[in-house]
Amino acid sequence: MIWSLALGAGASAEADGPGKGARRRPAGDGAGTPADARPEGASLDEEEFTALYHRVARPLRAYLRRLTGDPERADDLLQETFYRFLRADRPPLDDRQRTTYLYRTATRLAQDGWRRAARERRRREAARPEPEGAPPPDRALALDLDRAFRELAPRQRALVWLAGVEGASHREIAEVLGLAETSVKVLLFRARRRLARALDRRGLAAEDLR
Amino acid sequence: MTRHGDSTLDLRREALVDAALARLAADPADAAPLPDPEPIYWRARVIGRLTERQEAAERAARPLELVQLLAGLAVAAVAAVGAVWLQPDLLGWLARAGGEAAALGGGLTDDPGRLALLVAAPLLVGAGLAGLQLLSERG
Numbered sequence: 001m002i003w004s005l006a007l008g009a010g011a012s013a014e015a016d017g018p019g020k021g022a023r024r025r026p027a028g029d030g031a032g033t034p035a036d037a038r039p040e041g042a043s044l045d046e047e048e049f050t051a052l053y054h055r056v057a058r059p060l061r062a063y064l065r066r067l068t069g070d071p072e073r074a075d076d077l078l079q080e081t082f083y084r085f086l087r088a089d090r091p092p093l094d095d096r097q098r099t100t101y102l103y104r105t106a107t108r109l110a111q112d113g114w115r116r117a118a119r120e121r122r123r124r125e126a127a128r129p130e131p132e133g134a135p136p137p138d139r140a141l142a143l144d145l146d147r148a149f150r151e152l153a154p155r156q157r158a159l160v161w162l163a164g165v166e167g168a169s170h171r172e173i174a175e176v177l178g179l180a181e182t183s184v185k186v187l188l189f190r191a192r193r194r195l196a197r198a199l200d201r202r203g204l205a206a207e208d209l210r
Numbered sequence: 211m212t213r214h215g216d217s218t219l220d221l222r223r224e225a226l227v228d229a230a231l232a233r234l235a236a237d238p239a240d241a242a243p244l245p246d247p248e249p250i251y252w253r254a255r256v257i258g259r260l261t262e263r264q265e266a267a268e269r270a271a272r273p274l275e276l277v278q279l280l281a282g283l284a285v286a287a288v289a290a291v292g293a294v295w296l297q298p299d300l301l302g303w304l305a306r307a308g309g310e311a312a313a314l315g316g317g318l319t320d321d322p323g324r325l326a327l328l329v330a331a332p333l334l335v336g337a338g339l340a341g342l343q344l345l346s347e348r349g
């Protein structure tokens with residue numbers, strides 16, 4: 001997961017890309033170490049920032065894409081998130097805190113104007129001409145999955161993604177989403193159950209997805 | 211690794227959700243090139259520097275504003291003290307000036323010719339000066 005990748009395995013995350021299975025957290029403690037705690041924001045030089053960006057940006061963009069359902073908006077929000085990270089006036093953070101900070105900022109930005117963005121996306125999709133003929137099976141499956149995922153409420157998407165793909169702990173999820181740690185388990189269970197039902201309704205089985 | 215599954219969600223559904231998430235996480239669209247970090251960094255830096263300069267200018271201007279404020283207060287205080295000290299004389303002057311103004315006003319209204327002269331004199335002087343300026347510009 002990004003929280004632990006940020007502590008040293010970042011290069012492998014970049015190289016692995018998104019195709020290495022759902023959970024990105026490598027084996028290890030995942031709890032993080034104080035790492036290179038030092039003043040940042042104003043003092044983070046370009047090289048350090050670029051390194052951080054390359055560690056976190058790709059999974060963060062994937063998260064934003066799932067949250068917004070809109071690749072262009074996800075790119076915009078990604079840039080805005082890092083911009084705000086650089087401009088923020090705050091005490092020095094360790095790598096785990098930086099990652100949490102970035103995810104929390106991204107989540108808040110995605111939530112702002114959520115309804116407006118969803119309306120805009122639906123309008124764009126309606127205006128787009130339907131492709132002729134049936135889509136190839138892989139594409140149809142991806143569309144079904146995407147639609148099933150979009151049936152979840154935005155917070156549920158964030159919960160399911162952070163837990164299931166990023167492998168974030170309940171504490172990390174609580175920090176990112178501004179929830180009580182004790183609520184995360186229940187909310188996560190409901191979100192997974194809702195996703196399972198959405199997938200069931202589309203007649204999807206685990207075997208189809210492997 | 212954190213295990214988020216719950217025993218109350220049956221195993222088939224657990225496997226289905228996990229497989230769906232694995233599939234979503236493997237979306238090749240996520241491998242598209244990322245936005246360039248350089249403009250983000252420099253945008254933040256440039257705006258940060260501008261903000262710092264603006265704040266520094268505001269900080270630098272703050273003592274001057276304070277001095278101006280104190281000077282204004284001092285003038286007001288001196289004026290107040292002076293006014294209290296000179297109050298009897300001031301009242302006398304005001305009473306005298308009021309009386310003279312009333313007398314002048316009465317005199318003016320008594321003789322309309324004087325009032326017309328008082329209004330017309332500045333106009334005539336102004337017209338004369340404008341004429342002279344016009345002549346000097348042409349000449």
